Amino acid sequence: MKDRFREATARAILDAAEKTLAEEGLQAARMEAIAAHAGVAVGTVYNYFADRASLLAALLAARREGLVAALDGALASAEAEAFAAQLETFLRAFLAHVEAHRAFFAMLVEGDPGKAHGHATGALDAVYGRFEVLVGRGVASGALRPAHAELYPALLIGMCRGLTLREFRVRRGAGLASKAPALTQVFLDGAGATK
Amino acid sequence: MKDRFREATARAILDAAEKTLAEEGLQAARMEAIAAHAGVAVGTVYNYFADRASLLAALLAARREGLVAALDGALASAEAEAFAAQLETFLRAFLAHVEAHRAFFAMLVEGDPGKAHGHATGALDAVYGRFEVLVGRGVASGALRPAHAELYPALLIGMCRGLTLREFRVRRGAGLASKAPALTQVFLDGAGATK
Amino acid sequence: MKDRFREATARAILDAAEKTLAEEGLQAARMEAIAAHAGVAVGTVYNYFADRASLLAALLAARREGLVAALDGALASAEAEAFAAQLETFLRAFLAHVEAHRAFFAMLVEGDPGKAHGHATGALDAVYGRFEVLVGRGVASGALRPAHAELYPALLIGMCRGLTLREFRVRRGAGLASKAPALTQVFLDGAGATK
Amino acid sequence: MKDRFREATARAILDAAEKTLAEEGLQAARMEAIAAHAGVAVGTVYNYFADRASLLAALLAARREGLVAALDGALASAEAEAFAAQLETFLRAFLAHVEAHRAFFAMLVEGDPGKAHGHATGALDAVYGRFEVLVGRGVASGALRPAHAELYPALLIGMCRGLTLREFRVRRGAGLASKAPALTQVFLDGAGATK
DNA sequence: CATGAATGAGATTTCATTCAT
DNA sequence: AATGAATGAAATCTCATTCAT
Numbered sequence: 001m002k003d004r005f006r007e008a009t010a011r012a013i014l015d016a017a018e019k020t021l022a023e024e025g026l027q028a029a030r031m032e033a034i035a036a037h038a039g040v041a042v043g044t045v046y047n048y049f050a051d052r053a054s055l056l057a058a059l060l061a062a063r064r065e066g067l068v069a070a071l072d073g074a075l076a077s078a079e080a081e082a083f084a085a086q087l088e089t090f091l092r093a094f095l096a097h098v099e100a101h102r103a104f105f106a107m108l109v110e111g112d113p114g115k116a117h118g119h120a121t122g123a124l125d126a127v128y129g130r131f132e133v134l135v136g137r138g139v140a141s142g143a144l145r146p147a148h149a150e151l152y153p154a155l156l157i158g159m160c161r162g163l164t165l166r167e168f169r170v171r172r173g174a175g176l177a178s179k180a181p182a183l184t185q186v187f188l189d190g191a192g193a194t195k
Numbered sequence: 196m197k198d199r200f201r202e203a204t205a206r207a208i209l210d211a212a213e214k215t216l217a218e219e220g221l222q223a224a225r226m227e228a229i230a231a232h233a234g235v236a237v238g239t240v241y242n243y244f245a246d247r248a249s250l251l252a253a254l255l256a257a258r259r260e261g262l263v264a265a266l267d268g269a270l271a272s273a274e275a276e277a278f279a280a281q282l283e284t285f286l287r288a289f290l291a292h293v294e295a296h297r298a299f300f301a302m303l304v305e306g307d308p309g310k311a312h313g314h315a316t317g318a319l320d321a322v323y324g325r326f327e328v329l330v331g332r333g334v335a336s337g338a339l340r341p342a343h344a345e346l347y348p349a350l351l352i353g354m355c356r357g358l359t360l361r362e363f364r365v366r367r368g369a370g371l372a373s374k375a376p377a378l379t380q381v382f383l384d385g386a387g388a389t390k
Numbered sequence: 391m392k393d394r395f396r397e398a399t400a401r402a403i404l405d406a407a408e409k410t411l412a413e414e415g416l417q418a419a420r421m422e423a424i425a426a427h428a429g430v431a432v433g434t435v436y437n438y439f440a441d442r443a444s445l446l447a448a449l450l451a452a453r454r455e456g457l458v459a460a461l462d463g464a465l466a467s468a469e470a471e472a473f474a475a476q477l478e479t480f481l482r483a484f485l486a487h488v489e490a491h492r493a494f495f496a497m498l499v500e501g502d503p504g505k506a507h508g509h510a511t512g513a514l515d516a517v518y519g520r521f522e523v524l525v526g527r528g529v530a531s532g533a534l535r536p537a538h539a540e541l542y543p544a545l546l547i548g549m550c551r552g553l554t555l556r557e558f559r560v561r562r563g564a565g566l567a568s569k570a571p572a573l574t575q576v577f578l579d580g581a582g583a584t585k
Numbered sequence: 586m587k588d589r590f591r592e593a594t595a596r597a598i599l600d601a602a603e604k605t606l607a608e609e610g611l612q613a614a615r616m617e618a619i620a621a622h623a624g625v626a627v628g629t630v631y632n633y634f635a636d637r638a639s640l641l642a643a644l645l646a647a648r649r650e651g652l653v654a655a656l657d658g659a660l661a662s663a664e665a666e667a668f669a670a671q672l673e674t675f676l677r678a679f680l681a682h683v684e685a686h687r688a689f690f691a692m693l694v695e696g697d698p699g700k701a702h703g704h705a706t707g708a709l710d711a712v713y714g715r716f717e718v719l720v721g722r723g724v725a726s727g728a729l730r731p732a733h734a735e736l737y738p739a740l741l742i743g744m745c746r747g748l749t750l751r752e753f754r755v756r757r758g759a760g761l762a763s764k765a766p767a768l769t770q771v772f773l774d775g776a777g778a779t780k
Numbered sequence: 781c782a783t784g785a786a787t788g789a790g791a792t793t794t795c796a797t798t799c800a801t
Numbered sequence: 802a803a804t805g806a807a808t809g810a811a812a813t814c815t816c817a818t819t820c821a822t
Contacts, residue, residue: 027222031817032784041783043820052817084387128364144386148377152386154361155354155378162353163346169323182343183350190385191339191347192279201806226792236808241793396785417612421813431787436814474777518754534776538767542776544751545744545768552743553736559713572733573740580775581729581737582669616796617805626804628799637796 010048013038014059021059022102063104064126067097071130083143084188090134091160092180098164099176105164128153143188159183205243208233209254216254217297226250258299259321262292266325278338279383285329286355287375293359294371300359326351338383354378400438403428404449411449412492421445453494454516457487461520473533474578480524481550482570488554489566495554521546533578549573595633598623599644606644607687648689649711652682656715668728669773675719676745677765683749684761690749716741728773744768 016038020029031052035042049055074093078086098105131153138144144152163179211233215224226247230237244250269288273281293300326348333339339347358374406428410419421442425432439445464483468476488495521543528534534542553569601623605614616637620627634640659678663671683690716738723729729737748764 030815035784042818043783044781046818047781138386142388145388148381148386151358151361151374151377151381154357155381155386156357158353158355158357158360159350160353161356162349162351165353166346166349179346182346186343186346186350186385188385188387190381190383190387191333191343191350192383192385193337193340197805204806225790237792238794238809239807242806247792392784399785420811432813433788433815434786437785442813528776532778535778538771538776541748541751541764541767541771544747545771545776546747548743548745548747548750549740550743551746552739552741555743556736556739569736572736576733576736576740576772576775578775578777580771580773580777581723581733581740582773582775583727583730615794620805627797628804629802631797632802 006048009040009044010058011062013040013045013048013055014062017055017059018063018101018104026056059104063101064124066101067094067104068126068130070094070097071127075130075133083138083141084184086137087134087188088180088184090130091156091183092177094160095163095180095183096177098160099167102164105161128157131156156187159187201243204233204235204239205253206257208235208240208243208250209257212250212254213258213296213299221251254299258296259319261296262289262299263321263325265289265292266322270325270328278333278336279379281332282329282383283375283379285325286351286378287372289355290358290371290375290378293355294362297359300356323348323352351382354382396438399428399430399434400448401452403430403435403438403445404452407445407449408453408491408494416446449494453491454514456491457484457494458516458520460484460487461517465520465523473528473531474574476527477524477578478570478574480520481546481573482567484550485553485566485570485573488550489557492554495551518543518547546577549577591633594625594629595643596647598625598630598633598640599647602640602644603648603686603689611641644689648686649709651686652679652689653711653715655679655682656712660715660718668723668726669769671722672719672773673765673769675715676741676768677762679745680748680761680765680768683745684752687749690746713738713742741772744772 013034016036017029017034020034020037023029024033031045032042034055035045038045045055049058070093071090074090075086078089081089135144135149135152135156138152139146139149160183163176163183167176208229211231212224212229215229215232218224219228226240227237229250230240233240240250244253265288266285269285270281273284276284330339330344330347330351333347334341334344355378358371358378362371403424406426407419407424410424410427413419414423421435422432424445425435428435435445439448460483461480464480465476468479471479525534525539525542525546528542529536529539550573553566553573557566598619601621602614602619605619605622608614609618616630617627619640620630623630630640634643655678656675659675660671663674666674720729720734720737720741723737724731724734745768748761748768752761
C-alpha cells in the first residue's frame with residue numbers, strides 16, 4: 001500500500017510534467033514548474049526521478065506504453081474485420097491518443113536532432129512496429145498494394161501528424177479522431193479522381 | 196561593397212547557426228558555438244543580431260523564404276503540365292529543401308507547443324499556402340476529388356514529414372527527393388489494391 | 391520562524407550590498423562580490439531580489455525608510471522645545487544617519503543625472519518633506535524669517551552634504567553629528583558679523 | 586593650424602562626452618554614444634584620448650579649469666567692493682557655471698567613493714581653495730565671524746548643491762544664478778528672526 | 781519522505797578597445 | 802588621420818541539483 005502511494009505520486013508527477021511541457025515547451029519547462037503543477041516540492045521530484053532526463057524518459061516510456069497498448073488493442077479487436085475497418089479502427093485509436101497526449105507527441109519530434117531524435121526515434125520504434133504489423137496484414141490480405149509498402153507506416157504516421165498540426169490552425173471541428181474515416185479513405189483510394 | 200560584406204557575414208552567421216542547431220539542437224546550441232562555426236567572435240554575432248531569439252527568428256525567416264521561393268518556382272515551372280507531374284515536381288522541390296535544410300525543419304517543430312507552435316504555425320503559413328494553391332489547381336482541373344480537399348495540404352505535408360523522419364531510421368537510400376514519385380502515386384491512387 | 395530567517399537573510403544581503411557599494415562603488419560592485427560579502431552564493435541573492443536593479447532599489451528603500459524614521463523621531467521628541475533646539479536635534483539625527491550609511495548617501499547622488507536623479511529625487515521626497523515640516527514649524531513659530539523659506543530645506547540638506555564631503559578631506563575630528571550645533575548656529579544667525 | 590584643428594576636435598569630443606554623460610549617466614555613457622554625439626567614429630575618440638578614463642579625466646580637468654578661471658575672475662573683479670557684494674558675485678559665478686555644466690557637477694560627486702571620490706575630491710581642491718580665499722577675505726575684513734570659519738567653504742558649496750538639486754524638483758523659475766542674492770543674504774544674516 | 785533555500789556551473793549579453801582598410 | 806567591424810574579457814542571470822531541517 002506504500003507502493004501504491006509511491007506509484008500514485010510518480011504518476012502525478014508525470015502528468016504534471018506532461019502538462020508543463022505542453023504549456024511551456026520541452027526546453028523551457030523548469031523542474032520547479034513541474035513540481036508546482038504536481039503540488040509537491042522540487043526535492044520530492046528528485047526522490048522519484050534521478051534527474052530531469054530520467055523524468056522525461058519516464059514520461060516518454062509511460063506514454064509510449066499507453067499508446068502501444070491502445071494500438072495493440074485496436075489490432076486485436078479488429079482482427080476479424082475487413083482491412084479497411086481495421087485500418088480505421090487503428091487510426092482512430094492513434095489519433096485519439098495523440099489528441100489526449102498532445103504534449104507527448106510534441107516531445108516525440110522535439111529536442112535536439114542529435115540526442116532527442118535518437119531518443120524519439122528509439123521511442124517510436126515500438127509504435128512504428130504496430131504500423132508495420134497493420135501494413136503487413138494489409139499486404140498479406142491483398143488489401144494493400146505491395147509497391148511502396150515499406151513507406152506506408154511512415155506515410156500514415158506523417159498524415160496523422162499533419163492532421164494534428166492542422167488542428168492548431170483550424171480551431172473548431174469535431175476533434176482529431178473524427179478524421180479517421182477520411183484519412184482511411186484517402187490512404188486507401190487516393191485523392192486522385194477515378195478515371 | 197561594404198553592404199555586400201555585411202550581408203555575406205550575416206548569411207555566414209545564419210548558416211553557422213543552422214549547422215550548429217543541426218549538430219547540437221535548438222536548446223543546446225550556444226551562441227559561442229554558433230560564432231565559432233561562423234569563424235567570428237561572439238560579439239560579432241551580436242553586431243548582426245540583437246539577441247539569441249532574433250538570430251533564430253532571422254534564420255527561420257531566411258529559410259522559409261528560400262523554401263517558399265523554391266515552391267513558387269516549382270508551381271510556375273510545372274504549370275502547363277498534367278497535375279500528376281505538377282504534384283511530383285512540387286513534392287520533389289519540397290523534399291529537396293527539407294533535405295538540404297534539415298535543421299530548419301527541426302526548428303519548425305521544436306520549441307514550446309504553445310508558443311513556438313504558434314510561431315511555427317505562423318511561419319509555415321506561407322508554405323501551407325503553396326500547398327493550398329497546388330491542391331486548388333488539382334481540384335479545379337478535376338484531377339483531385341474535392342471530397343476531403345481541405346485536408347490534402349496537411350496530409351501532403353505530413354507525409355513529407357513522415358518520410359523525413361523515416362530517413363533517420365533507414366540510413367541508406369537515394370535521398371528524400373527520390374521518394375517524390377512514390378509519394379505522388381500513393382497520394383493520387385491510394386495504397387489500396389484496385390478491386 | 392522561517393520568515394524570520396528569510397528576512398534576516400534579506401537584510402544581510404542588503405547590508406552586504408551597502409558595504410560592497412561603499413567599497414567598490416555603484417558601478418564596480420559586482421553581484422558576486424555582494425553575495426560573497428553576505429556569505430552566500432550568487433543564486434541566493436537572486437532568490438531574494440529579482441535582479442541587480444531590484445536589489446539596489448530595495449537597499450535604497452530600506453535606508454530611506456530608516457532615515458525617515460529617524461527624522462520623524464527627532465521631529466516628535468523635540469516638539470516641545472524651542473525651535474533652535476528642535477533644529478539641532480533634527481540635524482544631528484540627519485548627520486548621524488548620513489554618517490552611518492555613507493554608502494546609501496553615495497547612491498543618492500550617483501547614477502545618471504537624468505534617470506537616477508529622478509530616482510534620487512523621488513527617493514528623497516520623503517526626506518525632503520521632513521525638512522519642510524521642520525521649516526514650517528520654524529516659520530509658524532516666528533523663529534524663522536519667511537523671506538526665502540522655500541529655499542531653506544534645500545539649503546539645509548545642501549549644508550549637510552557639504553559637511554559630509556568635507557569629512558573626506560579632513561580626516562580627523564569628532565564625526566559628522568558633532569557639527570550639528572555649529573550648523574544650527576550658522577543657519578539661524580548667519581556667518582556675517584553682527585554690526 | 587593643424588594643431589588648431591586637433592584641438593577643436595578634442596574640444597568637440599569633450600563637449601559630446603559631457604552631453605552624453607548628462608543624458609545617460611557616468612556609468613551608462615558608452616564610448617560609441619559619445620563618439621556619435623561628437624559626430625565622429627569611436628576609433629577617432631581613441632586617437633585623441635588613450636582610453637575612457639583619460640577622456641573623463643580630461644573632461645574633468647577642462648571643466649575645472651573653466652570654473653576656477655571664472656571664480657578667479659569673480660574674486661578679482663569684486664576685490665574692491667564690500668564683502669557682501671564680493672560674495673554675491675562669487676556665488677553667482679559659481680551657480681552660473683554649475684548650471685551651464687550640470688554634467689560636470691554630476692561627475693564631481695558621482696563615481697565610486699573609492700576611486701572617483703578620490704578623483705573628485707582632488708579635482709575639487711582648486712575650487713575649494715577659491716572658496717577659502719573668499720572666506721579668508723571675509724574673516725580678515727571683519728565681515729565674517731571667525732567662529733566656524735573652517736566650515737564656511739563646505740557650507741557654501743553645499744548650499745549651492747542643494748539649490749542645484751532643488752532645480753530638478755521645481756521646474757520653473759529664473760535659473761540658478763538668480764538665487765545668488767538670496768543665498769548671500771541667508772548665509773550672512775541667517776534664517777533666524779532678528780530678535 | 782517532504783521540503784524549499786542554497787548552490788554554482790554555465791549561458792547570454794555588453795562594451796571598451798583594437799586594427800585593417 | 803578617420804572609420805567602424807571585430808574582438809573577447811567580464812558581468813548578469815538561470816536553473817538543475819543538493820541537502821539540512
